[in-house]
Amino acid sequence: MSSRPLRPRIIVAANEHQKLFELAAGASHAAAESLLTEMERARVVPEGKLPSDVVRMGSRVHYRTDRDTSVEVTLVYPRDADISGGRVSVLTPIGAALIGLRAGQSITWEARDGRHHVLTVLSVSQPAERLEA
Template sequence: MQENNKTWRKPIIRIAQSEHARLSALANTVAARNPEAADELLAELERARIVADGSVTADTVRMGSIVTFKPDTGDRKTVTLVFPGDADISQGKVSILTPIGTALMGLSAGQSIMWTARDGRQHQLLVLQVSQPAPEGDTADQRVPSFSTIATRV
């Protein structure tokens, strides 16, 4: 029986063309001082479906997205995906160069992924909700809700 030997495939991810170019440049820039993070990001970028700018849906994780996910530890977490210079874990700002940041990139609400932590352990997470920050100057609401949200009973 195969239920115990389930093979995990990485989910399809979508990344806007301009963001793909910016993230590729970032990975190439940090490759000398952080080769593991650069290689992991480049591997994700290579498997991504590159789409036209503006055609990435609101429920897709991209830079600046606010993501609620359920890790295999069971506790829901909400983070904002940011570039390394803006990272601050105490404020929930996770760098794209961290293993979990790279794993989240391009996922949509409802997708799950297996990812490897820096200690070599494998983990799984499920994206529950994705929202995008409000445009500059829009103080009425700090988030634009996603088109899809997974039931809160997950």
């Protein structure tokens, strides 16, 4: 793995950006710090201008790990998280890494044990109600 972390450009809808910034600022652990860093570097766009292949809250994300494992999760707020149900909190290291990425992008993220990993987003789908809006 490269010694330089992968930090691709990310995009976040304005309404989610504010909520996520406040969520991260109000928490006090490493994943919250990661989310805050991501929100600070994100390009913020109006809700209607966010491309449909961008990972956002409620997105179903299919990604590949650096161990060549394929994983599919839904990105959710902490209160809705259920790892056994495939619902990953945005306040986890993997959740903070996923937010704002597009299909095809890779990012380096730090696990709770301090090890660095790379994931690549393979596909992103949005909930049906969001697509109808």
